[in-house]
Amino acid sequence: MKAHFKSDNLFRRASQVIPGGTYGHVTPATGLPRHFAHFCSSGQGVVFQDVDGNEWIDFMCAYGAVLHGYQNPIVEEAVEIQRQKGAIFNHPNEVVVELAEKLTQTIDFASWSVFAKNGSDLTTWAIRVAREHTRRTLIVKALGAYHGVDAWCDPGLGGRINSDRSDILEFEWNNLNQLEDMFKQKKDDIAGVILTPYHHAAFAPSTMPSADFWAHVRRICTENGTLLILDDVRAGWRLHEGGSHRFFNFTPDLSVFSKALGNGYAISACVGMEEFKPAASEVFLTGSCWNDAVAMRAALTSLSITAENKVSQNVLKKGRFFCERLESLAKGFNYSLKMTGPPSMPYPWFEGDVNLFLIQKFCKVASKQGLFFHPHHNWFISNAHDQDSLERSLQLAGNAFEELRSSGL
Numbered sequence: 001m002k003a004h005f006k007s008d009n010l011f012r013r014a015s016q017v018i019p020g021g022t023y024g025h026v027t028p029a030t031g032l033p034r035h036f037a038h039f040c041s042s043g044q045g046v047v048f049q050d051v052d053g054n055e056w057i058d059f060m061c062a063y064g065a066v067l068h069g070y071q072n073p074i075v076e077e078a079v080e081i082q083r084q085k086g087a088i089f090n091h092p093n094e095v096v097v098e099l100a101e102k103l104t105q106t107i108d109f110a111s112w113s114v115f116a117k118n119g120s121d122l123t124t125w126a127i128r129v130a131r132e133h134t135r136r137t138l139i140v141k142a143l144g145a146y147h148g149v150d151a152w153c154d155p156g157l158g159g160r161i162n163s164d165r166s167d168i169l170e171f172e173w174n175n176l177n178q179l180e181d182m183f184k185q186k187k188d189d190i191a192g193v194i195l196t197p198y199h200h201a202a203f204a205p206s207t208m209p210s211a212d213f214w215a216h217v218r219r220i221c222t223e224n225g226t227l228l229i230l231d232d233v234r235a236g237w238r239l240h241e242g243g244s245h246r247f248f249n250f251t252p253d254l255s256v257f258s259k260a261l262g263n264g265y266a267i268s269a270c271v272g273m274e275e276f277k278p279a280a281s282e283v284f285l286t287g288s289c290w291n292d293a294v295a296m297r298a299a300l301t302s303l304s305i306t307a308e309n310k311v312s313q314n315v316l317k318k319g320r321f322f323c324e325r326l327e328s329l330a331k332g333f334n335y336s337l338k339m340t341g342p343p344s345m346p347y348p349w350f351e352g353d354v355n356l357f358l359i360q361k362f363c364k365v366a367s368k369q370g371l372f373f374h375p376h377h378n379w380f381i382s383n384a385h386d387q388d389s390l391e392r393s394l395q396l397a398g399n400a401f402e403e404l405r406s407s408g409l
């Protein structure tokens with residue numbers, strides 16, 4: 001691994017003209033330690049290059065946005081044809097209808113779909129649909145759950161005013177008694193419950209739903225006339241080809257997707273049941289470039305690849321192989337590592353590592369081997385992770401454990 005001269009220099013330049021230099025989970029200020037490169041230059045399949053020419057085997061997949069590998073040739077070919085015709089016009093391109101039809105065929109409970117550019121655009125829109133339909137104000141979410149950058153749910157404190165959260169209630173994931181109590185007290189005011197398919201908080205191991213969680217939440221929502229909104233932005237298509245609700249066997253009222261939907265092209269979708277279509281048509285929705293035919297073509301192509309190749313099942317299987325092998329590799333060096341959450345998007349957790357020191361150090365030594373493992377965020381498996389790249393990564397991870405052990409940690 002070469003030194004990050006160009007990357008560091010770019011970061012210095014960025015800090016002059018971009019607040020914080022870089023933002024979100026890639027900023028060294030809040031998330032990604034500085035031994036990682038700050039800027040990428042290119043990528044193919046599961047490998048990307050940073051601006052200093054280092055090559056990395058990737059386990060973050062653009063934070064989940066890439067499911068079929070960087071520059072997937074089938075997606076890129078379809079995109080190129082669309083690009084030559086144009087991306088944005090005054091009116092939507094016909095691909096929007098094709099994409100809405102495709103999603104309503106793919107997602108069993110959906111009879112309509114709308115599109116935007118980011119997950120946040122539509123998680124925020126979805127809670128407004130719930131409010132419009134129920135004429136109620138309160139929204140329930142899980143404590144520590146991320147649903148986007150808007151003030152009702154973002155993890156930052158900057159620019160926040162008290163009223164941003166005054167209509168948001170939070171319960172601890174899997175604490176159904178707490179949820180029941182909330183409904184006992186406020187049932188006539190609760191418009192919607194928004195949840196991710198399982199709990200994937202940053203800086204903490206992932207938690208799967210308890211056996212009766214989803215049946216219970218569904219029942220509470222139905223009994224109280226409250227909409228159940230599934231935020232499938234991160235997990236979408238890494239658990240089930242038909243949406244993550246199928247993996248956990250329940251039916252939401254609305255589901256929001258983004259990330260893997262366009263295999264790297266900016267697009268999000270909210271799908272819903274017929275009953276909520278009138279409310280959906282009342283809540284204003286638009287944006288600059290939201291009718292981007294190129295991103296929609298990417299999504300359409302990506303969805304076809306997912307269905308034809310059973311990609312969700314594949315990434316679960318590949319992830320299972322990788323996680324089991326990584327855990328036993330760790331054990332061989334006397335570390336107790338647990339890959340929490342579903343194997344297609346595992347969160348690594350060293351037992352007893354409450355201050356995250358060990359995972360940070362492990363990811364640091366792994367970075368010297370050219371492995372992009374994130375210390376505080378769940379990782380992502382893509383369908384481009386083939387047996388060779390997984391085995392090579394395990395071999396490199398073995399070198400990293402060796403260095404970790406010899407450092408005395």
Ligand SMILES: Cc1ncc(COP(=O)(O)O)c(C=O)c1O
Pocket residue numbers: 117118119120121123146147148149196231232233234235258259
């Ligand atoms: C579960 C979940 N919901 C919503 C969002 C927000 O999506 P976006 O970053 O596209 O606005 C994210 C992004 O990471 C997410 O993981």
